[in-house]
Amino acid sequence: MNYPVGCMVYSFMRPNILKMEGYVPGEQPQEDGYIKLNTNENPYPPSPRVAEAITEVLRRGLQKYPDPLATKFRKTAATVLGVDPDWILAGNGSDDVLTIVTRAFVGEGDQIRYPYPSYLLYSVLAQLQNADSEFVLFEKDWSLGSSFWKEKERLKLIYLANPNSPSGTMISKDVIKREIEHLRCPILIDEAYVDFAEESCLDLVREYEHVMISRTLSKSYALAGLRFGFLIAQPHIIRELRKVKDSYNCDALAIAGATAALSDQEWLQETRRKILATRERLMRELRGLGFDVLPSQANFVWCSHPERASKEIYERLKARKVLVRYMNYPGWGDGLRITVGTDAEVDGLLNSLREIL
Numbered sequence: 001m002n003y004p005v006g007c008m009v010y011s012f013m014r015p016n017i018l019k020m021e022g023y024v025p026g027e028q029p030q031e032d033g034y035i036k037l038n039t040n041e042n043p044y045p046p047s048p049r050v051a052e053a054i055t056e057v058l059r060r061g062l063q064k065y066p067d068p069l070a071t072k073f074r075k076t077a078a079t080v081l082g083v084d085p086d087w088i089l090a091g092n093g094s095d096d097v098l099t100i101v102t103r104a105f106v107g108e109g110d111q112i113r114y115p116y117p118s119y120l121l122y123s124v125l126a127q128l129q130n131a132d133s134e135f136v137l138f139e140k141d142w143s144l145g146s147s148f149w150k151e152k153e154r155l156k157l158i159y160l161a162n163p164n165s166p167s168g169t170m171i172s173k174d175v176i177k178r179e180i181e182h183l184r185c186p187i188l189i190d191e192a193y194v195d196f197a198e199e200s201c202l203d204l205v206r207e208y209e210h211v212m213i214s215r216t217l218s219k220s221y222a223l224a225g226l227r228f229g230f231l232i233a234q235p236h237i238i239r240e241l242r243k244v245k246d247s248y249n250c251d252a253l254a255i256a257g258a259t260a261a262l263s264d265q266e267w268l269q270e271t272r273r274k275i276l277a278t279r280e281r282l283m284r285e286l287r288g289l290g291f292d293v294l295p296s297q298a299n300f301v302w303c304s305h306p307e308r309a310s311k312e313i314y315e316r317l318k319a320r321k322v323l324v325r326y327m328n329y330p331g332w333g334d335g336l337r338i339t340v341g342t343d344a345e346v347d348g349l350l351n352s353l354r355e356i357l
């Protein structure tokens with residue numbers, strides 16, 4: 001046999017799949033002992049109600065299919081957010097929600113727009129649809145120029161991570177409101193980090209049918225391992241999106257855990273308070289070490305050092321078992337994205353940085 005197994009099958013596969021690279025998530029080291037500040041997980045355990053709710057589901061057994069519409073979750077989330085349950089679509093992580101929205105709106109040859117640098121999954125979702133990606137560079141001050149908001153022939157969907165990753169910066173609700181008044185194209189505002197920010201665009205969903213908001217329980221609710229996210233949009237949009245999702249996209253344990261997590265808003269406020277306090281200290285100390293640090297509205301900070309290569313700092317930290325995210329954006333530049341950990345983890349990071357610099 002002269003060709004690798006699978007080679008013949010490639011001629012049947014969609015060329016856009018063969019061409020694309022696929023999303024590369026941040027490292028999840030298999031050994032213990034790392035200070036892990038690279039994937040924006042919450043350093044604190046979730047509300048104790050989560051384990052209780054999951055245990056209760058296990059006690060009752062997993063023989064039956066879960067509720068396809070995660071009704072309990074939607075009711076709880078609706079109360080917390082002040083919308084009706086039929087404004088909410090639950091997903092297996094917010095990545096699932098982004099996939100559902102993309103599949104519903106974007107076909108082959110259509111166009112998706114997003115800012116750059118931002119969440120790398122958006123371009124992967126475009127490639128999966130064999131759609132074109134148009135990225136609009138952030139301005140120097142992390143605002144977005146007018147080209148981001150322009151209508152275009154085959155433009156079917158705009159993504160906006162707000163707060164943005166990796167920068168931790170935000171486009172204000174006032175600016176977004178002003179721009180979308182003149183825009184018909186649907187916009188998905190990815191609010192993965194909004195619980196760490198000063199404001200949300202939730203109000204805009206009530207007012208505009210072309211605004212959708214995605215949220216996740218992975219970051220602020222400390223449930224990255226459970227996989228749960230959701231979309232907020234007007235009910236006639238949600239109704240169509242339900243056709244696109246897997247019938248049972250959220251499992252019974254995740255639905256119960258996510259519902260319990262949202263019901264404990266006191267836990268969220270307490271955790272938020274701790275993370276914001278540590279974030280301010282981390283930014284201050286990094287600046288003290290000579291780093292350029294962007295003001296952050298998320299649970300991470302974006303920084304670089306004027307005299308030292310970010311890649312080298314990343315590697316030296318890793319050798320000391322401190323993991324941060326080194327990001328290199330072709331055509332834009334590189335830097336370090338550092339998750340806000342516990343105070344002890346941040347102290348470990350800062351001590352290592354003092355040795356390195």
Ligand SMILES: *Cc1c(COP(=O)(O)O)cnc(C)c1O
Binds near residue numbers: 094096119218224
């Ligand atoms: C982490 C993250 C998500 C995905 O979250 P999951 O719910 O874990 O899939 C979505 N968007 C952005 C910008 C993120 O950083």
